[in-house]
Amino acid sequence: DAGVTQSPTHLIKTRGQQVTLRCSPISGHKSVSWYQQVLGQGPQFIFQYYEKEERGRGNFPDRFSARQFPNYSSELNVNALLLGDSALYLCASSLAGGRSSEAFFGQGTRLTVV
Amino acid sequence: KQEVTQIPAALSVPEGENLVLNCSFTDSAIYNLQWFRQDPGKGLTSLLLIQSSQREQTSGRLNASLDKSSGRSTLYIAASQPGDSATYLCAVPDPSNTGKLIFGQGTTLQVKP
Secondary structure, eight states: OOOOEEEOSEEEEOTTOOEEEEEEOOTTOOEEEEEEEOTTSOOEEEEEEETTEEEEEOSOOTTEEEEEOTTSOEEEEEOSOOGGGOEEEEEEEESSOOTTOOOEEOOOEEEEEO | OOOEEOSOSEEEEETTOOEEEEEEESOOOOSEEEEEEEOTTSOEEEEEEEETTOSEEEETTEEEEEETTTTEEEEEESSOOGGGOEEEEEEEEOTTSTTOEEEOOOEEEEEEO
16 A cells, blocks of 8 residues: 655745655555754644644744645645745644544655745 | 654664664653654655553564653663664654644654664
8 A cells, every 4th residue: 555645856946946855655544744844953833634634734924825635635825935944844644633543644745946 | 632752763782782762842742652664755654553551562573661750761772773773753743733743853864784
């Protein structure tokens, strides 16, 4: 079975541009969460989606948005990119996204803003 | 507010040594605790999930323990190998936000041949 897949693997963007990152969860998983990880730190929660509804949001500006599709895949959009948005963006999937669910992560998208 | 801490930030050991990685959390009302491995520039690989009702979980050379009352978890790695070199992260669910995991900063392990 395929694990969590993310695309693209690497991305270089210019300040002020917009970017879309994609995630496909494990088959049968209905919840997708997004995290940002900067070098040397643990991942920080951005969003969680379950059954196409936003279930949780972290402390990120409105430039960050996401959505989940009927097939449970998800997109993370970041507008008006800043240098500080350079990070590894991780997607996690779980069966139902509840507090007792085990999370499985993808390989991440490395975003570099220049 | 739940906070997760991992000490030390880095650890270097010779091959073959048994070692313990530490994870502490401030709010003992956790549902579970998950340990992850992360290779440089890569995603997270789930190693072990301990539910709040469990005290230990084992997978191969890895053993994770959980003591909710003291707010601590340890990851024991037996007979370490150079291939174990990676960053190890622990995470707990945020009790106030369904689906949000709160991570420690990680412990970067180097196992020298």
